[in-house]
Amino acid sequence: xxxxxxxxxxxxxxxxxxxxxxxxxxxxxxxxxxxxxxxxxxxxxxxxxxxxxxxxxxxxxxxxxxxxxxxxxxxxxxxxxxxxxxxxxxxxxxxxxxxxxxxxxxxxxxxxxxxxxxxxxxxxxxxxxxxxxxxxxxxxxxxxxxxxxxxxxxxxxxxxxxxxxxxxxxxxxxxxxxxxxxxxxxxxxxxxxxxxxxxxxxxxxxxxxxxxxxxxxxxxxxxxxxxxxxxxxxxxxxxxxxxxxxxxxxxxxxxxxxxxxxxxxxxxxxxxxxxxxxxxxxxxxxxxxxxxxxxxxxxxxxxxxxxxxxxxxxxxxxxxxxxxxxxxxxxxxxxxxxxxxxxxxxxxxxxxxxxxxxxxxxxxxxxxxxxxxxxxxxxxxxxxxxxxxx
Ligand code: PLP
Numbered sequence: 001x002x003x004x005x006x007x008x009x010x011x012x013x014x015x016x017x018x019x020x021x022x023x024x025x026x027x028x029x030x031x032x033x034x035x036x037x038x039x040x041x042x043x044x045x046x047x048x049x050x051x052x053x054x055x056x057x058x059x060x061x062x063x064x065x066x067x068x069x070x071x072x073x074x075x076x077x078x079x080x081x082x083x084x085x086x087x088x089x090x091x092x093x094x095x096x097x098x099x100x101x102x103x104x105x106x107x108x109x110x111x112x113x114x115x116x117x118x119x120x121x122x123x124x125x126x127x128x129x130x131x132x133x134x135x136x137x138x139x140x141x142x143x144x145x146x147x148x149x150x151x152x153x154x155x156x157x158x159x160x161x162x163x164x165x166x167x168x169x170x171x172x173x174x175x176x177x178x179x180x181x182x183x184x185x186x187x188x189x190x191x192x193x194x195x196x197x198x199x200x201x202x203x204x205x206x207x208x209x210x211x212x213x214x215x216x217x218x219x220x221x222x223x224x225x226x227x228x229x230x231x232x233x234x235x236x237x238x239x240x241x242x243x244x245x246x247x248x249x250x251x252x253x254x255x256x257x258x259x260x261x262x263x264x265x266x267x268x269x270x271x272x273x274x275x276x277x278x279x280x281x282x283x284x285x286x287x288x289x290x291x292x293x294x295x296x297x298x299x300x301x302x303x304x305x306x307x308x309x310x311x312x313x314x315x316x317x318x319x320x321x322x323x324x325x326x327x328x329x330x331x332x333x334x335x336x337x338x339x340x341x342x343x344x345x346x347x348x349x350x351x352x353x354x355x356x357x358x359x360x361x362x363x364x365x366x367x368x369x370x371x372x373x374x375x376x377x378x379x380x381x382x383x384x385x386x387x388x389x390x
Contacts, residue, residue, distance in 0.1 A: 064271050075278050094249050098245065099246045107201050108167075125171060137166075149179055152185065161192075169202075173317060180213070199229065205235065229254055232247060245276070302377060321363050327360050
């Protein structure tokens with residue numbers, strides 16, 4: 001008899017991550033070039049790895065305070081104040097987590113009562129809607145569009161409001177579109193949150209990888225710190241995905257609520273990763289700037305190539321993802337990805353993996369070497385030309 005009957009209904013109803021399924025196929029192809037990956041192609045800067053090695057040599061192998069090492073929380077407080085212009089107290093308002101993934105999960109579980117509604121803009125990072133459902137909430141996706149260069153649109157968010165909405169998830173620069181939001185639009189969203197008494201969960205994991213304009217945190221607006229859970233992490237800008245480390249900042253009450261979920265589910269983030277994160281915040285600025293410069297050059301290259309190939313591509317203002325339209329080929333996102341993989345052995349992700357508004361688009365990560373980007377863009381152009389010629 002199948003053990004499926006033991007699986008909770010809200011879990012069995014969840015879709016599998018489209019990216020995972022797709023990359024299960026790619027991983028079996030030794031000669032494929034992948035622009036599918038959502039992580040830096042850089043190895044973690046040496047001085048950060050060295051901090052973890054040194055901590056290990058010194059025998060730092062224990063649990064830490066549930067909230068994270070106080071030295072790390074102090075560094076986070078200083079960093080967030082300098083970069084994001086929001087001041088959080090290291091003792092009461094900062095919680096170190098196992099990546100932004102865990103931070104998002106505990107934030108949602110800390111605030112959602114069964115049936116509470118959560119707005120989010122899509123296409124978006126694959127975990128948001130499932131994480132709301134796992135917390136017994138109801139996720140309401142609000143489309144962003146190519147006409148807006150996938151910038152978060154306050155009018156659409158406001159129009160999507162309905163009774164029962166407790167929170168709004170924001171992510172900018174946005175995975176997968178590279179879209180972001182202007183200060184003026186963010187101000188309107190903040191005003192809307194205050195008017196409707198909504199909590200904002202703001203995932204700003206790509207903030208340092210903003211190429212045009214300044215990154216402004218919604219938590220920095222007057223009256224917003226009290227209604228924002230600010231999430232950030234080390235995976236992207238510091239190239240530390242495998243360290244699994246991030247953090248959540250909020251009011252003492254909300255931090256305490258998240259702490260309760262975190263301490264029972266996770267206990268604490270790994271100590272070696274916390275030691276490495278201290279070094280990243282103290283001395284990582286130069287390494288981040290160097291990687292950012294590389295991403296920016298690659299971004300300009302790949303967007304130019306997509307446009308030349310007839311795949312209209314807005315220039316992403318942040319992240320390391322391009323999100324070109326494949327409309328000129330007449331294929332669906334999934335058809336395009338399957339066929340280009342089969343014909344040219346190049347892996348890109350269907351836009352629909354990130355929400356229904358991703359139909360007609362693909363996500364191509366430019367966290368890849370120039371050599372790969374050149375080969376992949378040649379192959380994609382050849383493929384698109386071939387499809388259009390049929
Ligand atoms: N948030 C966004 C927008 C992401 O793109 C990702 C990873 O791709 C995450 C969160 C997860 O980050 P972490 O590695 O810190 O769990």
